[in-house]
Amino acid sequence: xxxxxxxxxxxxxxxxxxxxxxxxxxxxxxxxxxxxxxxxxxxxxxxxxxxxxxxxxxxxxxxxxxxxxxxxxxxxxxxxxxxxxxxxxxxxxxxxxxxxxxxxxxxxxxxxxxxxxxxxxxxxxxxxxxxxxxxxxxxxxxxxxxxxxxxxxxxxxxxxxxxxxxxxxxxxxxxxxxxxxxxxxxxxxxxxxxxxxxxxxxxxxxxxxxxxxxxxxxxxxxxxxxxxxxxxxxxxxxxxxxxxxxxxxxxxxxxxxxxxxxxxxxxxxxxxxxxxxxxxxxxxxxxxxxxx
Amino acid sequence: xxxxxxxxxxxxxxxxxxxxxxxxxxxxxxxxxxxxxxxxxxxxxxxxxxxxxxxxxxxxxxxxxxxxxxxxxxxxxxxxxxxxxxxxxxxxxxxxxxxxxxxxxxxxxxxxxxxxxxxxxxxxxxxxxxxxxxxxxxxxxxxxxxxxxxxxxxxxxxxxxxxxxxxxxxxxxxxxxxxxxxxxxxxxxxxxxxxxxxxxxxxxxxxxxxxxxxxxxxxxxxxxxxxxxxxxxxxxxxxxxxxxxxxxxxxxxxxxxxxxxxxxxxxxx
Numbered sequence: 353x354x355x356x357x358x359x360x361x362x363x364x365x366x367x368x369x370x371x372x373x374x375x376x377x378x379x380x381x382x383x384x385x386x387x388x389x390x391x392x393x394x395x396x397x398x399x400x401x402x403x404x405x406x407x408x409x410x411x412x413x414x415x416x417x418x419x420x421x422x423x424x425x426x427x428x429x430x431x432x433x434x435x436x437x438x439x440x441x442x443x444x445x446x447x448x449x450x451x452x453x454x455x456x457x458x459x460x461x462x463x464x465x466x467x468x469x470x471x472x473x474x475x476x477x478x479x480x481x482x483x484x485x486x487x488x489x490x491x492x493x494x495x496x497x498x499x500x501x502x503x504x505x506x507x508x509x510x511x512x513x514x515x516x517x518x519x520x521x522x523x524x525x526x527x528x529x530x531x532x533x534x535x536x537x538x539x540x541x542x543x544x545x546x547x548x549x550x551x552x553x554x555x556x557x558x559x560x561x562x563x564x565x566x567x568x569x570x571x572x573x574x575x576x577x578x579x580x581x582x583x584x585x586x587x588x589x590x591x592x593x594x595x596x597x598x599x600x601x602x603x604x605x606x607x608x609x610x611x612x613x614x615x616x617x618x619x620x621x622x623x624x625x626x627x628x629x630x631x632x633x634x635x636x637x638x639x640x641x642x643x644x
Numbered sequence: 645x646x647x648x649x650x651x652x653x654x655x656x657x658x659x660x661x662x663x664x665x666x667x668x669x670x671x672x673x674x675x676x677x678x679x680x681x682x683x684x685x686x687x688x689x690x691x692x693x694x695x696x697x698x699x700x701x702x703x704x705x706x707x708x709x710x711x712x713x714x715x716x717x718x719x720x721x722x723x724x725x726x727x728x729x730x731x732x733x734x735x736x737x738x739x740x741x742x743x744x745x746x747x748x749x750x751x752x753x754x755x756x757x758x759x760x761x762x763x764x765x766x767x768x769x770x771x772x773x774x775x776x777x778x779x780x781x782x783x784x785x786x787x788x789x790x791x792x793x794x795x796x797x798x799x800x801x802x803x804x805x806x807x808x809x810x811x812x813x814x815x816x817x818x819x820x821x822x823x824x825x826x827x828x829x830x831x832x833x834x835x836x837x838x839x840x841x842x843x844x845x846x847x848x849x850x851x852x853x854x855x856x857x858x859x860x861x862x863x864x865x866x867x868x869x870x871x872x873x874x875x876x877x878x879x880x881x882x883x884x885x886x887x888x889x890x891x892x893x894x895x896x897x898x899x900x901x902x903x904x905x906x907x908x909x910x911x912x913x
Contacts, residue, residue, distance in 0.1 A: 358816040359737035363745075366730035366786035370749070373764060373783040378755055380763035394766075445654050450647040459899060460658040463665060466895040466902075468845045470863040471884035474870050475668045478877050484680045486667075518661070523906070530907050579756055582847045586867050600758055600848075608852055613762050620759045628754060 385617035394611055407618035417619070419594065420602040421626075423509060427598065428577045431513045435573060436566075438521040443528035444558075458529075462522035469519065473586040476515045477502065502588050505595035512583050512596060520576070524569050531565035532558070567638045571631055578627045599623045665888070672696070672882035679877040695882035703879075705886055707858070708865040713890075715777055715850075715861055716843040719784045720836050726786040727835065731794025732824055736806060746795070749788050758848070765852055779853040780861070784843060790835055793908055797831040798824070834905035837898050844891050862887040 385407055392399040411417045442461055446454055464472065480487045480501035488498040501511045535558065543553045559566075581604065584596040590605070597605075599619060607616030667686070671679050672695055674688040699705035733739075734746050764783060765774065773779040801824065809819045825832070847863045854860055860868070866883050873879055895902055 355737050355816075356739045359733045359739035359742075361816075362729040362733035362737065362820070366726040366791060367745075369726060369782075369786035370752070370788065373767075373785075374752065374755075374757075374760050377760035377763040377767060380767075381759050384763055384766075442657055445650055445657070448650050450650045451654060452651055457654045457658055459896070461661050462899075462903075463892065463895075464661055466841055466845075466891050467665070467888045468847075468863050468866075468884075468891065470847055470867050470870075471887040472664065472668075474866065474880050474884045475664045477870075478671070478679065478881070479664060479667070481877075484682065484684060484877075486684045489682065489684050518664075522661070526903055526906055575754075575756070579758065581758075585847075585851075586870065603758065603762075604848070604852070607762050608765075613766065617762050620762065624756060624759050627756065631754070 381617045381620055384614055385621050387614045389612075389614035389617075391611040394613070403614070407615045408622065411615065411618055411622065416594070416597065416602065417599075420597045420599045423596060424578060424580055424598045424600075424623075426509055427513060427516070427580050428574060430510075431516055431577050432570065432573050434513065435517045435521050435577075436524065436570060438517055439524035439569070440528050440562075442521060442525045443532055446525070446529055447532040458526075461525060464519050465522040467519070469582040470586050472519060473515065473583060476511075476518075477587055480511055503592050505593045508588050508592060508596045512580075512587060515587070516577070516580075516583060520573075524573060527565060527569055528562070531562050535561045563638075563642075567634070571634055574630060574634070575627055578623065578630075665892075668881045668884050668888070671878055672885045674878045676876065676878055679881070680875070695879045696886075698879060699882055699886065703865075703869060703883075704857070705865070705883065708860050708862050709886060711777070711859060712844060712862040712887075715780050716840050718777070718781050719843040720840045722781065722785045723787060723790060723839055724832060724836055727790035728794055728825070728828060728832065729820070730786065730791045732798050732820060732828075734791065734795040735798035736801060736803070736824075749791065752788050753792075761849065761852060768853060774853055775855045775859055777859060780850050780859075783849065784839075784846075787839075790839065793835055793905065794828065794831055796908065798828060801827055830901070831905075831908075833898070834901045834908070837894065837902050838905050840894065841891050841902075 386402060386404055387393075388401050388403045388406070390399075445451060446458055446461075451457070479485050482488060482498055482500045482503060485501070487501065492498065499507055501507050539557050539561070540553055543557060548556070579600055580598040581600040584590055584598055584601055585604075588596045590597040590601050600623065603616050603619040603623070606612050606619055670687055673691040673693070674685065675690055675692050675694065678685060678688065734742065760783075768774050768779045768782065773782065805823060806819060809823055814822070844861075845863065846861075847867070850861045850864050851867070854864055857865075857868075866880075866887050869883055870880050
């Protein structure tokens with residue numbers, strides 16, 4: 353009895369915070385998404401009307417929503433595999449018995465992860481400046497004409513993807529590194545004795561042994577990449593020609609620029625549903641492959 | 645041969661990872677306009693602290709730096725206290741519904757924080773907390789991830805230790821402060837760095853809840869500065885240095901704990 357009370361006393365502050373500032377708002381977001389909450393309702397709640405699924409229906413008819421979803425998927429579909437390959441590559445290099453000064457390299461490769469997105473986005477904007485940027489200057493040296501990295505709708509998203517991969521790969525690298533270190537060395541030993549090439553060792557030992565880590569990392573990365581916001585906000589302001597407007601960027605503009613909080617909530621909820629569905633499919637696919 | 649290739653690739657990768665950061669530092673010491681010349685200069689020809697002076701004397705960077713320090717520190721202290729208490733309770737105290745409540749919390753991990761942001765804004769508006777430090781701090785005062793991390797770690801504490809203290813007549817609070825907290829020190833350090841870095845780097849929520857300049861945190865101030873000063877690369881680089889340097893130094897000093905926490909939080913499902 354006494355521990356019961358103590359336990360709840362210990363839990364109350366945290367649970368109260370989570371309930372008040374997370375759980376209830378999430379539920380409220382759904383309720384909000386069924387209303388036409390806008391600037392007028394913000395001024396006076398009596399202007400609020402229930403519109404059922406009207407916001408969702410309208411969103412599905414708005415080209416901007418589909419293009420925002422398209423840009424976000426572009427970012428996820430290209431960015432996640434690229435980021436995983438770079439992370440795994442870096443982890444394998446660091447894990448190699450031949451690598452020197454591992455702690456130094458590890459720290460340096462990880463450094464971008466702890467930096468502030470806004471601050472490093474500012475640096476990248478300078479490096480990829482059309483006129484004075486080092487990127488174009490270097491390309492110029494090998495005779496490639498300047499690319500308008502952040503000003504050309506075709507190039508803005510790839511530039512943001514490159515930036516995101518640079519910024520984030522260290523995180524997964526550390527997790528992969530731990531996964532690689534857990535693979536028993538005798539497996540490789542045996543494979544070498546059997547004359548397996550490094551590529552075959554990678555395909556038949558490293559990849560299968562890393563599968564659980566891989567699944568977890570990919571799910572974490574996918575859900576992180578779906579939440580693209582700060583990069584386009586700072587680097588391109590959604591432009592050029594709205595080519596870098598992501599779903600969250602749309603939510604932000606809809607909600608906090610135009611004060612259509614009802615419709616913005618519908619955007620947030622749709623994003624949540626999509627993320628949930630994608631994650632579920634990934635889990636299921638990996639489970640089926642595990643059983644086969 | 646393969647040794648040279650592997651170390652060569654590592655050096656190359658490291659150069660790509662670190663180069664933008666080093667260049668940021670270098671450009672921040674250049675005189676205005678110098679960065680906008682061709683070829684892009686690697687070193688300042690006449691190093692100057694002028695950009696930093698400009699930032700602190702005129703752009704109010706000192707204020708934003710203090711705001712960031714204040715907000716991140718308060719978030720770290722409060723959420724550490726709340727998460728520790730809750731994590732310990734889930735790990736070591738017996739109560740009805742323990743597993744169910746914990747499962748429900750874990751379920752919440754799949755919900756992205758942004759879903760809560762719009763109603764949260766309205767809630768804080770009606771509470772009068774929009775555009776205040778409290779508005780930034782409030783939602784960060786407890787995290788599911790933090791509770792989970794503490795619980796995993798606290799499960800390793802032997803029950804006998806707590807039992808013995810109870811028999812000796814120690815109160816629950818005293819047990820927590822004098823016996824449990826010292827044992828949890830490693831995870832406390834880890835969680836503290838994690839929380840501080842996350843709070844420092846947070847962008848979207850402060851952007852939404854802080855409407856007036858006087859409360860801006862560094863990332864928000866930097867984003868708004870960079871819209872006004874698109875051409876002043878040198879000034880912006882100095883601003884980036886001020887924003888990035890504190891967390892980078894903190895990470896370098898305590899990286900062992902940070903990387904440990906990263907693994908605890910992700911590998912251990």
